Amino acid sequence: MTVTAPQGFRSAGIAVGLKSTGKPDLALVVNDGPQRASAVVFTTNRAQANPILWSRKSAQGGPAHAIVLNSGGANCFTGDFGYETTRLTAEAVASAIGSDDAERILVCSTGLIGTGDQVFREKIVGNVPALAAALAADDTSAAAAILTTDSVEKTAVHAGEGWTIGAIAKGAGMLAPGLATMLVVITTDALLDSDALDSALRGATSLSFDRLDSDGCMSTNDQVTLLASGASGVTPDEAVFAAALAEVCDSLAGQLQADAEGSSHDIDIEVRGAASAADAVEVGRSVARNNLFKAAIFGNDPNWGRVLAAIGTTEAAFDPYSVDVSFNGVRLCHAGAPDRPVDECDLTPRRTHVAIELFAGEHSATIRTNDLTHEYVHENSAYSS
Amino acid sequence: MTVTAPQGFRSAGIAVGLKSTGKPDLALVVNDGPQRASAVVFTTNRAQANPILWSRKSAQGGPAHAIVLNSGGANCFTGDFGYETTRLTAEAVASAIGSDDAERILVCSTGLIGTGDQVFREKIVGNVPALAAALAADDTSAAAAILTTDSVEKTAVHAGEGWTIGAIAKGAGMLAPGLATMLVVITTDALLDSDALDSALRGATSLSFDRLDSDGCMSTNDQVTLLASGASGVTPDEAVFAAALAEVCDSLAGQLQADAEGSSHDIDIEVRGAASAADAVEVGRSVARNNLFKAAIFGNDPNWGRVLAAIGTTEAAFDPYSVDVSFNGVRLCHAGAPDRPVDECDLTPRRTHVAIELFAGEHSATIRTNDLTHEYVHENSAYSS
Numbered sequence: 001m002t003v004t005a006p007q008g009f010r011s012a013g014i015a016v017g018l019k020s021t022g023k024p025d026l027a028l029v030v031n032d033g034p035q036r037a038s039a040v041v042f043t044t045n046r047a048q049a050n051p052i053l054w055s056r057k058s059a060q061g062g063p064a065h066a067i068v069l070n071s072g073g074a075n076c077f078t079g080d081f082g083y084e085t086t087r088l089t090a091e092a093v094a095s096a097i098g099s100d101d102a103e104r105i106l107v108c109s110t111g112l113i114g115t116g117d118q119v120f121r122e123k124i125v126g127n128v129p130a131l132a133a134a135l136a137a138d139d140t141s142a143a144a145a146i147l148t149t150d151s152v153e154k155t156a157v158h159a160g161e162g163w164t165i166g167a168i169a170k171g172a173g174m175l176a177p178g179l180a181t182m183l184v185v186i187t188t189d190a191l192l193d194s195d196a197l198d199s200a201l202r203g204a205t206s207l208s209f210d211r212l213d214s215d216g217c218m219s220t221n222d223q224v225t226l227l228a229s230g231a232s233g234v235t236p237d238e239a240v241f242a243a244a245l246a247e248v249c250d251s252l253a254g255q256l257q258a259d260a261e262g263s264s265h266d267i268d269i270e271v272r273g274a275a276s277a278a279d280a281v282e283v284g285r286s287v288a289r290n291n292l293f294k295a296a297i298f299g300n301d302p303n304w305g306r307v308l309a310a311i312g313t314t315e316a317a318f319d320p321y322s323v324d325v326s327f328n329g330v331r332l333c334h335a336g337a338p339d340r341p342v343d344e345c346d347l348t349p350r351r352t353h354v355a356i357e358l359f360a361g362e363h364s365a366t367i368r369t370n371d372l373t374h375e376y377v378h379e380n381s382a383y384s385s
Numbered sequence: 386m387t388v389t390a391p392q393g394f395r396s397a398g399i400a401v402g403l404k405s406t407g408k409p410d411l412a413l414v415v416n417d418g419p420q421r422a423s424a425v426v427f428t429t430n431r432a433q434a435n436p437i438l439w440s441r442k443s444a445q446g447g448p449a450h451a452i453v454l455n456s457g458g459a460n461c462f463t464g465d466f467g468y469e470t471t472r473l474t475a476e477a478v479a480s481a482i483g484s485d486d487a488e489r490i491l492v493c494s495t496g497l498i499g500t501g502d503q504v505f506r507e508k509i510v511g512n513v514p515a516l517a518a519a520l521a522a523d524d525t526s527a528a529a530a531i532l533t534t535d536s537v538e539k540t541a542v543h544a545g546e547g548w549t550i551g552a553i554a555k556g557a558g559m560l561a562p563g564l565a566t567m568l569v570v571i572t573t574d575a576l577l578d579s580d581a582l583d584s585a586l587r588g589a590t591s592l593s594f595d596r597l598d599s600d601g602c603m604s605t606n607d608q609v610t611l612l613a614s615g616a617s618g619v620t621p622d623e624a625v626f627a628a629a630l631a632e633v634c635d636s637l638a639g640q641l642q643a644d645a646e647g648s649s650h651d652i653d654i655e656v657r658g659a660a661s662a663a664d665a666v667e668v669g670r671s672v673a674r675n676n677l678f679k680a681a682i683f684g685n686d687p688n689w690g691r692v693l694a695a696i697g698t699t700e701a702a703f704d705p706y707s708v709d710v711s712f713n714g715v716r717l718c719h720a721g722a723p724d725r726p727v728d729e730c731d732l733t734p735r736r737t738h739v740a741i742e743l744f745a746g747e748h749s750a751t752i753r754t755n756d757l758t759h760e761y762v763h764e765n766s767a768y769s770s
Contacts, residue, residue: 047697047705077693077706079722113690114723217677217691218698291676291757292602292765299766305498306602308462312432313603320432321462337464338499372676372766374759380677381684381757 002155004139005166006189008032008229012134013145016127018072018111018120024145025072026124028131029185030097035230036063039198040106041205043222049076050116051107054086055223058103063194065099067185067225068131069108069146070124071170076109076220078116085121092125096132108183108223110148110170143168146183149379154255156248162234163190165244169252172261182209182256184224186248189232190241200242201226208249211281212368214260215376216289224249257368262375265297267352268366275361279316283356284367286310294372300347302327307356308336318358326355387540389524390551391574393417393614397519398530401512403457403496403505409530410457411509413516414570415482420615421448424583425491426590428607434461435501436492439471440608443488448579450484452491452570452610453516454531455509456555460494461605463501470506477510481517493568493608495533495555528553531568534764539640541633547619548575550629554637557646567594567641569609571633574617575626585627586611593634596666597753599645600761601674609634642753647760650682652737653751660746664701668741669752671695679757685732687712692741693721703743711740 018025040059090105143153154169171182274280290310296303304325321336330345403410425444475490528538539554556567659665675695681688706721715730
C-alpha cells in the first residue's frame, strides 16, 4: 500500500506492451474523494512533453480526479499527434472512471523523447478500460508500472494523527533541478485546500527534489503531483502536514539518488557558512556538476583540489583561500591549503559526505549527487532513453 | 621551431624531476627584443594558482622579458609558501637571463592542485641555471616540457608578410571557458604595441579557446600569453595580424579538442539562427555540457531528443517547438518533431557535426566539445590531476 495507504484512493498498474520487456507500463491513481484538491509542480525545462502541456493546463483549471502515467515513451516532441494522444488518454480515463470532464485527468509519460506514434497511442488508449478494471483500494502495482531504468520501486508512507500520506516515484537519471527529473504521485486523505497543499508541496520539493542533481541533466517530463481526498475528515495543522510532506519527499529524493543510473556513490555535498541559502545551493551544485570531481569519487580519490576549482567558478560570496573542505569527516583542506593527509580518508563506502565550510555567513544547504562511473557512460551510450 | 619561429626569441625545455616519468617538465621562453610588448589572458576561475596571482600582477606592471612554465605541479592552494616559490622562480630566471626585474618574468604551472612543497621548489629554482643554459634560437623542446596528460605536442606557426607568429599549447582536460583550461605561449616578431596585441589576443581567444568546452571543468591555472619582440621591424595591418592570430588560436583550440582526455569524438556544435551571439553560445554550451548527450555520441547514437532537452534549459530566445537539429548533415528533427530516420546518420567518424537551427535571428556560434567515454572516466578516476 503506497498511494492507496490514505483513504479515498484506488490505483492500478498493468502491462500494455509499451516496454519491450513486457513489464508493467501503465498506471492509474484515482481520487474517490470526497474532496479532490491537488497541487502540481512541473519541470522548468522549456522543452516540455505533451503530457506536461496537458497537465499544466489541467492543473490550472480545477481539481484532479485521477492521474494516468505511462512508462515506455515520453510523448515529447511528437507534435500535434502526440498532444492528441494525451487528450484521448485523458478522455478514455474520464469515461472509464465515470468523470464528466477529461481535463480533470492529469497525464504523465516517461521514456524516449520522440516516441509516441499510432501504435503507442493504441496501446495506451485501448487498454484504459482494462486499467480501470484493475483499480483497487489495496493496490500496490502502480509503483512498478511507472519505472523505466529504475532498479527498484520508490515508495514512502507517513502516518499522521488520523491522516496519512502515501507516495510513489520513478527516476534513475536525467536527475537535475529545478525539479529533479522524475515522476512522483503523492496522495493524502488529510482535509486541506489547494492553497495549503500547493504551499506545502512547493516547500517540500524546494528542499528535496530541487537539491537532487544526479547528473546535471534536466528532463522534459518531470511532474510531482499531490492529490488530497479529505477522506480522513481530519484537517492537520498546516506546519505539521508540511513537515510530514517534506519528510516523504526527502525520503523519495534519497531513494532516487540511491538508484541513479550506474552510480557507485551517493554523495551529499553539504555547504555551510554561506552568505545566503542561494549561495549555498550554487556552490553545492557547482561541485555536483563537475565531472572531474565526480570521476574522482568513483575512483575513491578525495580530490579536494577539484572541489576548490569547481566552487571558484561560482559567484557566491566567499574567499576561495579561506575555505575548509572535508571528505567523510576528515578535513583535507584548511584555509585554502592542504590539511590532513588524503590517505586518512576512506571513500570506499557508497555513502559519501563532502563538507564545504565557506566562512561567509550562517546559511547552509545539502546537494545530493552521484559519481561519474563507467556504468553511467555504458547505460547512457548503449541505450537510447 | 615553434615559439622560436619568429625572430628575437629563444626557448628551452628540460627535465628536472617534477614528473615521475622523467619527461621534460620545465620550459622557458625568452624575448630578446628589441621590443618586449605583451598581452595576457587569465582563467576567470576565482580560485587561482600562485603563478596566476604572480603573472596577473606582473602583466599589469609592464613588458614581459620571459615566461617560465612548469608541468608536474599546479602550485595552486599551496599558500604563502607556494607564492614565494613562484617569486623565487621568477628571480632565478631574471638573474639567469640578465634581467634586472623579476616582475618582468611571467610564470605558469600545471599539474595537481595542492602540489608545491620544498622539494618542488628546489627542483625548479635549482635548475633554472641549467634551463637558461639550454636556451636556443632554434629550440623545439619547450613544447614537450609543458605537457601533462597530453598525448601530443600542440604547436602552430603563421608566416605573415615579413613577420611570423609561433605558438605552443598544452591542455587535455579541465577544458572549459571562459578561458578553456590551458597554457599557451604565442610569440611574434611583428612590431605592435601592447594595446594592439591585447585587442588582437582578446578577440582571438573569445572565438577559439572560449568556445572550447571539452568537459565543463574550468582550471585554476589557465594562461594565454602573447609576447612580441618587434625583431622583424615590420608593423602589420592590425586587422591582418588579428586575423592571423585568430587562425593560430583556432588551430590550437582544435588540437586541444582532438587530444582531450579519453575522448573518441570531436564534436562541433554549430548553433545558427540565434537572436544574438550570446544566445548561440549559451545554447551550444548547454549541449556541450550535457552528459547524456555526450554519452550518446560515444555510443554513436544521434540522440536529438537529448539536444532539445538540453537547450530547453537555457534562457535564449527561441521556440523549442520550431527547432531543427541535424547530425552530420542529416536533419533528424524538424520543427520539434522527428524528421529523417536516425539510421541514416553515421556517427562512427571521430569528427561529429551537430547543427541546431533556432529560427530566431541571424547570429551563430560553434562550440567545440568531446564525448563522454569510459576512457574519460578511467583517466579521471584512476589518477589524481
